[in-house]
Amino acid sequence: MMDLNDLTAKELARLDAICLDYEQALRSGDAPSIESLVAAHAGNSGELLRKELIAVRDEISTEPTERPHSAFSFTTHAIPVSNATPEAVGRKIGPYLITCVLGQGGMGIVYQAVDTRLDRKVAIKMLAISNSTRDREKRESLRERFEREARAVAALSHPNIVELFDVGVADSNPFAVMELLEGETLDLYLAKTSCDANTVRRMGAQIADALAVAHRSGVVHRDLKPQNIMVMQRSSDRKGGATNGSAPHGISVKLFDFGLSRSEGSLFDAAPGDRTREGVVMGTPGYMAPEQARGETAGPAADIFALGCVLFEAFYGKRAFDGSTASARFASTLESVPDTDPVRRRVDVELADLISECLQKEIGKRPASADDIATRLRRRGTELDPIHQQIESGYGAGVFARRRFFELVTGGALGGILAELTVQYHNETLRDIGSLAVLSFTDTNGRATRLASMSAGQPIGDQTTDRGDEIAVLLVNELSRLKDVSVTPFRPFVASTRDEFIAIGNELDVDALVTGNFNTVKRGEKSFDEINLQIISSRTGNQLWGQTFLSPTGESLLEQSRFASELAAAVGRSLTSSDSGPSPTNQGSFSCLMDGAGRADPDSPAGLRKALLCFQSAHRQDKHYAAPLAGIALASITLAAQSSTEESIELIQTARESVSEALALDRNLPNARLADAMLLWQTLYRYEDAAKILQKLIADEPNYWQAHHQLGLLELTRNNQADALLRLREATQLNPFSVIAKVGLAEAHWFFGNTERAVTDTIRVRDGQPENRHARGLLIDIYEHRHEYELAAAEHVDVDFGPKVTVDSYFAKRQTLDLDEYPYGPFGTVLNQAILNSRLTGRIDDAELGKLADSTPPMLPLLLSGHPSFASAKRLPRATEILPLA
Structure with missing residues (x-):
């Protein structure tokens, strides 16, 4: 007897189309009889068509009558509970409590549910296997194939792809658990x-x-x-x-x-x-x-x-x-x-x-x-000319567009009108800017700074900066005070062509780029710095705004900070003071502060050390200026997490003293508030107090990436998965070049059980920043935990593990390596050593946990809460003194 496999592709397509039309007619309540369709369209496939149409009819007859317009429509406008099937709402599928129906279709149903373990909303897509599928082996095959493909989808990591959290089977029907999209x-x-x-x-x-x-x-x-x-x-x-x-x-x-x-x-x-x-x-x-x-x-x-x-x-x-x-x-x-x-x-x-x-x-x-x-x-x-801009903006209301077109081309003062329209277009575009990045400035010959040429996209670290980098750091620092514009933390980049501007804008995911050049010119007997500022569209690479300023040669950065106000005005904003304390009065102090601000990048311990010296110099020159003290506090606690035990203890003490002084001078200074919160949860284990500070700080400074990052790590320590991933993901979006932010997000996926996602994300970070040790360190950590020692060995650059890697040969070599050079993560020497020791002995006992706790290493709460090597230590009585209350 003929079956579907015997049909040609063309014939199968024809029958499938007939079945789809029939399904659509059934749903609308106006379906022809099956026999009439078979008589009219079957040809030589009458029995097969009849069988398929009956299957469609039977499947539709068993479905609930209420349904939205499409088969699987995700929407935040959920169907009210009263419209959902009674047997579904309130039912649990594993840990997921169904609250309402989001969509229904011929292949199944989409529910909104709550993950009762993590108290977060999710979407569950249940794929119903047809009742005609009675063969047990085939049903099992269906389930296995669904799970296998779902795992492949779970490995996809991209901000424009919905996240897949979980898969399973309920009542023989596979389901997938995804993020609930808004x-x-x-x-x-x-x-x-x-x-x-x-x-x-x-x-x-x-x-x-x-x-x-x-x-x-x-x-x-x-x-x-x-x-x-x-x-x-x-x-x-x-x-x-x-x-x-x-x-x-x-x-x-x-x-x-x-x-x-x-x-x-x-x-x-x-x-x-x-x-x-x-x-x-x-x-x-x-x-x-x-x-x-x-x-x-x-x-x-x-x-x-x-x-x-x-x-x-x-x-x-x-x-x-x-x-x-x-x-x-x-x-x-x-x-x-x-x-x-x-x-x-x-x-x-x-x-x-x-x-x-x-x-x-x-x-x-x-x-x-x-x-x-x-x-x-x-x-x-x-770029579109003004006439096409008018057509473009009026598309969908064509009469207006065409009328405006004829007004333009028939007007007596066409040139003036076009000029006016061009200005209006640019102003509207500038006002729409919601994110920007500042590139290193070049000289008038277009020569890039040394850092932008040699270390593009890397932290400044402890390297010498050029004038073009100093101007850029100044503008980033000042423009970061804008509340509704996200400003990417500075990394040295330059661009000169349209394609280069577009490429950098895409990489940084910003709406516009600030750039410019500078040169020394003579006006009579006096020398001036001629500084050209430009705002470039990252979409088109075209200039949206530009202005030239003359600054007396030798004028301080403090005086040149006025350029940021001009840029803010160009995008329709104004700079307001971010603090309530004394403003800087000492030019040398402000210059040192800017130097430190450009170097205080958590990705670079060397930069943090140099930044700390800069902040200390700025404080010595102006004792009443709060910002250098806040810089000292934040750099110290950040650096403490990546240092040896002795240095970490000293840095924590410095951070505590400096944050106290900074907040006394200005209780609203963002860096001081962040440092205060970090000290509270990382060294004093006061999680709730720290969370309140960070939440208020984010409300006041929504684009402050480190605040999101720290709150994400805090929520990770408190095992709040949804909040942790949300904040850590936000940090990576606000600072797309931060390796420590991206690795923190990948580490969270690992701690929450999504190891494949963690590995995929970390490999991408490592490939983009091959010299950064943090991404390789996380891969080493995961591979060791999974006993994949050849893969772990491969992540040790320039280290020879021999021709055959075994567990014994691997750890014999690993123990000889400097953990500061090959760390598991930005946890500091003592905690990296504890991870290695646990791999060698299989556990961390009470005595070792006590020894670790005595030195209060900042990352101890995070690792104790979620790292697999600390699983045994987490159950020790001493751990209750450190971890958040369940």
């Missing part, structure tokens, strides 16, 4: 919002970045569509809101349902090792690639086609392949060319051409990779 799906967003070209590019680049990471990991989405893309807004946009249905500036997107959305073809029915079985049609009509519609293998190129469909819909305001039925959309995908709007196309020709390339029927004519698409979306050749 926002709305892209289909809902597009239904009420007209996206300008810049927004389409920004969203598209984020989607392409996510796909690139997935494809490199061997994961193909296969069902990319607006319903599987969540749109979220930055906090500043949520407060202000967009007007007139236009897209806000700071939206971000997240992809979900990676590899899970069409389970019958991908996860369940594919042969072992196959991503998608040839002959199985999967995906969504109107977004699936032609090869998918024909039932052929769906690879990365299929995702690229689907991305083109999404971009087309966002840019043109209509679907690329539409039709009233699934059959019509199938046919459109296979046979039609999307109908573009020539007026809209002229708004951004490069974007329109890229979308058309993505929608090519032949795989070889599409862009080579998602990486290539992301690069092209971020690289725009020319």
Whole structure:
């Protein structure tokens, strides 16, 4: 007897389309009879079609009648509990307590739930296995394949991909536990919002970045569509809101349902090792690639086609392949060319051409990779002229756009109007800036500073700085006082071309870059420093604002801090004092303070030591200035966590004395408040007091990355998973070049049991910063814990472990190495040695824990709470004196 496997791909696609139309008709309450469909459409496949239609009918008849518009729609607007199925709400799936239904569809249901262990909200997608699947072995195979693919998705790490926390099986049905996203799906967003070209590019680049990471990991989405893309807004946009249905500036997107959305073809029915079985049609009509519609293998190129469909819909305001039925959309995908709007196309020709390339029927004519698409979306050749800006802003209200166009071209003073529009455009763009970074300044010949040439992206450390770096550090320090603009901590970079500005802006994930140059000029008998300041769009690489200042040669940094006020005014803000204490009056003290501020990077112990000397010099020159004391306190407690026992004890004492003096002079100084909180939880174990200080500090200084980082470590110590990951992730976003922040986030994933995620993230950090010991140290720590000694040995640069690595040979060599050179992490000498000792002896006893506690190493609470090597010590009575109360 003929079965589905005997059909050609084309015939299978035809029958699948008929079944989809029938399902849609059933849901709308206007379904034809099965026999009439078989008579009209079956051809030579009558019995197979009848069987499939009956299966669809039976499955639909068993579903609850209440459902949202799409199969699996994640949304924060949950269906009220009264509308959820009574047997679901209040039920527990493992540790997850279901609270309401987020979405339902033919393949299953999505719940909102609470993880009762961690008291956090999650989303649970339950994939229901059809009742027709009665074979026990096949059911077990389905479960294993779901779990295997879910693990692959869990290894994906990208800010634009939903996080997968857990997988399991309940009542023989696999489920996946994911982060609960706050926002709305892209289909809902597009239904009420007209996206300008810049927004389409920004969203598209984020989607392409996510796909690139997935494809490199061997994961193909296969069902990319607006319903599987969540749109979220930055906090500043949520407060202000967009007007007139236009897209806000700071939206971000997240992809979900990676590899899970069409389970019958991908996860369940594919042969072992196959991503998608040839002959199985999967995906969504109107977004699936032609090869998918024909039932052929769906690879990365299929995702690229689907991305083109999404971009087309966002840019043109209509679907690329539409039709009233699934059959019509199938046919459109296979046979039609999307109908573009020539007026809209002229708004951004490069974007329109890229979308058309993505929608090519032949795989070889599409862009080579998602990486290539992301690069092209971020690289725009020319800024829109004012006329097209007006057309762009009026798109979706075409009458206004065209009327304004004719007003412009027929006006008698065209030049003046164009000039006025250009100024208005730049001002609006500048006011939209929510994040920026400051690059090293060059001389007028474009020569970069030594650090920017030799150590781009690295901490200053204890190296000598040039004038171009000093100006940049000054501006970062002053602009960081802006409350609603995130300023990336300084690392030396320079750029001179449009592509270089775009590349650095993308790497730092900021809206704009501050840069400039300086030169010495003569005005009569006097010498002046001519300083050119510029604000550059990180999206286009074009200059948005510029101004030249003359500063008497030898003028102090304190006097030149006025430049920051000019920059703040350019972006529509004003600098307000961040402290209530005395302002600096001594120019030498302020210059030393700036030198220390540029070096006080937790990634560099050498820089912290040099910064401490700078802060101490600044304090000696001005005893009544609180900022140097706060710098001493923060540098001391930060450095103490990475030092030997004797040095750590001395540094902690210095931090305590300095923070007390600083707060007496200015109780609102951010660095002093942060140092105070760090001392409280790291050395005095006063967790609640420290948490209150950090929470208030973040409320006052929302862009202070170290405050987020410290609160994240504190919540990690208190075993508050959701809060810990949230704060640590925020720290990495505010300071994207901080290795210690990224390693801290990866370490949190490890402590909470997601080891594969930790390894994946840490390898990426190590590859980006190969000279930094912290990323390699965490990998060594994890590999040793997992008894993967060859991998651990490979992370020891320039160390020969011999031809064959065994547990004995590995630790014999490891014990001879300097733990300051090859540490497990930024924990200080005594704690790194304790980890190694526990690996050798298998435990940490009460005597050793007491010895450790006597010297109060700052990272002891964190390691005792979560590090696997301290698991035995955590159960000791002495541990209760250190750890937070359960």
